[in-house]
Amino acid sequence: MIPIIASAFLLIGGFFALIAALGVFRFPDFYARIHAATKASTFGFGFTALAAALSLGTASAWIKAIAAIAFLFMTLPVAAHLLARSVRSAATRDPRE
Amino acid sequence: MIPDYVVNIFDGMLLASVALCACRMAIGPTAADRMVAIDLLGLLAAVVMLSHAIRVVDESVLDVVLVFSIVAFFGTVALARYLQRQTDEPLD
Numbered sequence: 001m002i003p004i005i006a007s008a009f010l011l012i013g014g015f016f017a018l019i020a021a022l023g024v025f026r027f028p029d030f031y032a033r034i035h036a037a038t039k040a041s042t043f044g045f046g047f048t049a050l051a052a053a054l055s056l057g058t059a060s061a062w063i064k065a066i067a068a069i070a071f072l073f074m075t076l077p078v079a080a081h082l083l084a085r086s087v088r089s090a091a092t093r094d095p096r097e
Numbered sequence: 098m099i100p101d102y103v104v105n106i107f108d109g110m111l112l113a114s115v116a117l118c119a120c121r122m123a124i125g126p127t128a129a130d131r132m133v134a135i136d137l138l139g140l141l142a143a144v145v146m147l148s149h150a151i152r153v154v155d156e157s158v159l160d161v162v163l164v165f166s167i168v169a170f171f172g173t174v175a176l177a178r179y180l181q182r183q184t185d186e187p188l189d
Contacts, residue, residue, distance in 0.1 A: 002098070003098050006098065006099050007100065007103045011103065011106065014110035014111060017114045017144055018114050020114070020137060021117040021118045021137065021141070022114075022117060024133060024137055025117040025120055030130055033121075033130060033133050037133050037134075041137055041140050041141075044140075045140055048144050048148070049147055049162075051147075052151050055099045056098075056150070056151075056159075058156060061156040064156070064159035064162075064163060068143075068159065068166055071166060071170075072166055075166075075167075076170075079136060079170055079174060079177070082178075083129065083132060083133065083136070083173065083176075083180075085177075086180045086181035087129045087180070089181065090180070090181065
């Protein structure tokens, strides 16, 4: 049972990573791109780390995977906010835009 | 534990993702678009490391993933800082 769940999580993670990259490639605007890059990729990384922890199965693997997921869920929105704020302040100050 | 062909399919998906992201990094009209693509490339590198950890059944790779995500976060913060300073300078 566990290999099936881990395989499903792995494929869901790859699907979300592909969605994130497709959004970054196809969306027309910077803000739309940053939306795709930071939301979908968080889920892609989370599902892949859960699949790795399920596949390895040891307690230390679970702790490391959950620590990585928690850190990423905290820092990726902060990084996206910093990027968007720097671009936003530059766009509102620039008289040509 | 996970069958080998599932990991192969996953690696194919990741290869397509990295290719799309690298295309956006190459053609991105502004520096900010390139920065978003670089941010996503760093996260995809961490996902590639997870795929390697699953393939070789070695949990010490997860330490590398943890440290790499921390370094990628500080890299993104530094890039955002650099962009803000660069756009501030000619207007002051």
